[in-house]
Amino acid sequence: MRPGLNRFLAINCLLAVTVFAFSFAGLTLLFIMGSVDFLPGFETALGHRFWLKLMLALGLAILSAFAISQIQQVWRGELDKAYAAKSRFEAVLEHIVSGVMLIDTKRRVLFLNPAAERLLNLPAGSVVGRDISEIICTDDFAAAITAALQTGELQEVESTLFCPEKKNLRSYISSFVERGSAGGLVIVFHDITELKRLEQMRTEFVASVSHELRTPLTAVRGFTETLLEGAMMDQAKAEHFLKIIADETRRLSALIDDLMDLSRLELKRANLNVGPVDLTHLVTETLVGLKPRLDKAGLVLVVDLPEATAQVSGDRDRLRQVLLNLVDNAIKYTPSGGKITVRVIRLTEKARLEVTDTGRGIPTQELARIFERFYRVDKARTRSQGGTGLGLAIVKHIVELHGGHVGAQSEPGKGTTISVTLPLVKR
Numbered sequence: 345m346r347p348g349l350n351r352f353l354a355i356n357c358l359l360a361v362t363v364f365a366f367s368f369a370g371l372t373l374l375f376i377m378g379s380v381d382f383l384p385g386f387e388t389a390l391g392h393r394f395w396l397k398l399m400l401a402l403g404l405a406i407l408s409a410f411a412i413s414q415i416q417q418v419w420r421g422e423l424d425k426a427y428a429a430k431s432r433f434e435a436v437l438e439h440i441v442s443g444v445m446l447i448d449t450k451r452r453v454l455f456l457n458p459a460a461e462r463l464l465n466l467p468a469g470s471v472v473g474r475d476i477s478e479i480i481c482t483d484d485f486a487a488a489i490t491a492a493l494q495t496g497e498l499q500e501v502e503s504t505l506f507c508p509e510k511k512n513l514r515s516y517i518s519s520f521v522e523r524g525s526a527g528g529l530v531i532v533f534h535d536i537t538e539l540k541r542l543e544q545m546r547t548e549f550v551a552s553v554s555h556e557l558r559t560p561l562t563a564v565r566g567f568t569e570t571l572l573e574g575a576m577m578d579q580a581k582a583e584h585f586l587k588i589i590a591d592e593t594r595r596l597s598a599l600i601d602d603l604m605d606l607s608r609l610e611l612k613r614a615n616l617n618v619g620p621v622d623l624t625h626l627v628t629e630t631l632v633g634l635k636p637r638l639d640k641a642g643l644v645l646v647v648d649l650p651e652a653t654a655q656v657s658g659d660r661d662r663l664r665q666v667l668l669n670l671v672d673n674a675i676k677y678t679p680s681g682g683k684i685t686v687r688v689i690r691l692t693e694k695a696r697l698e699v700t701d702t703g704r705g706i707p708t709q710e711l712a713r714i715f716e717r718f719y720r721v722d723k724a725r726t727r728s729q730g731g732t733g734l735g736l737a738i739v740k741h742i743v744e745l746h747g748g749h750v751g752a753q754s755e756p757g758k759g760t761t762i763s764v765t766l767p768l769v770k771r
């Protein structure tokens with residue numbers, strides 16, 4: 345049984361008991377008045393019947409006052425409960441993140457909560473009484489409203505709004521009946537713009553990964569088939585093709601390693617082995633091993649370190665990976681005769697690691713995108729240099745996991761600086 349009905353029955357019972365109590369008290373007194381010689385010997389000028397009537401009147405008045413106050417208390421309690429329920433309901437509608445709108449059967453807006461006004465970009469209180477089709481005018485939405493009105497069944501529909509910026513809404517439309525009116529529809533709106541963006545990113549990522557995997561695989565397949573079709577009889581050709589196959593296979597496994605690393609970092613599952621790391625020390629010990637490669641590329645390395653230590657809290661191996669990645673890019677994209685400078689700068693509460701080269705640079709309009717997965721400035725050329733297009737995305741993730749941020753500056757034809765800023769350990 346519903347609680348409202350219970351309360352209604354309780355009030356009615358109380359009323360019935362009160363009426364019964366009145367009648368019972370009255371009848372008893374009348375009975376006493378008529379049959380018993382009340383207060384014998386108490387004869388006054390007015391006679392004992394007068395006192396009996398007075399007592400009866402007083403008794404009834406007290407009983408009535410008591411009953412009325414009881415009824416008042418119950419009703420006040422009921423009203424308080426109704427007000428509390430109403431304000432709770434209003435608070436929910438006021439603060440809920442989903443938009444809620446009521447429309448009547450003629451599709452006119454009866455009510456909408458602040459979230460609905462925000463989602464639909466409407467000034468407060470501006471649309472009550474207007475037709476819903478003036479607010480959301482997509483065909484799918486109109487069809488869903490018609491279906492909900494005709495069938496009374498729950499409808500779910502997605503709409504894209506473009507004003508002022510693109511927004512994706514998912515609406516659930518269900519009918520409601522109201523005592524004393526024809527009822528209408530309740531529409532609940534959810535903003536799914538972010539969800540759609542992530543879906544889009546995932547689709548693009550899958551497309552990029554497939555493309556990246558297909559390129560070396562096509563080469564491996566093509567050269568293997570050529571070898572099988574007879575090229576392996578030619579010693580020089582066979583050697584050349586097998587070298588290409590080996591290179592492409594290496595690229596494939598580098599790509600898979602980077603993909604797995606990136607996925608671990610993105611899922612924040614890369615367990616960081618955090619401890620104090622002195623950046624100046626890290627730079628010195630990491631760059632020692634790069635000397636042969638720099639010599640081979642005909643590049644000069646300059647290291648510029650501060651006098652004092654620059655201690656950050658982080659995973660030494662991951663921070664080394666960041667530095668190696670940046671220096672590796674500088675080597676790849678700087679022609680022979682160029683210079684690479686690795687610098688550590690102490691700032692207040694932060695330390696900055698910079699890798700500057702005198703290479704080909706990055707066009708300004710592309711600078712913001714180089715930290716995106718698979719983004720390459722010169723696609724064909726960078727792929728031929730063995731890049732997976734994931735290096736800087738991995739760098740960005742590692743740095744952000746350490747509470748830092750990355751930056752890039754470049755002048756095409758003159759060179760590039762990629763910087764990493766990390767919080768210093770507080771003393």
Ligand code: ADP
Nearest residue numbers: 673677714720721726731732733734735736760
């Ligand atoms: P890749 O493996 O292709 O080097 P990265 O994520 O490391 O991928 O870099 C993304 C792109 O940014 C590169 O393909 C390249 O076009 C550009 N880039 C990165 N570092 C430099 C640099 N030092 N000089 C010029 N271009 C760079």
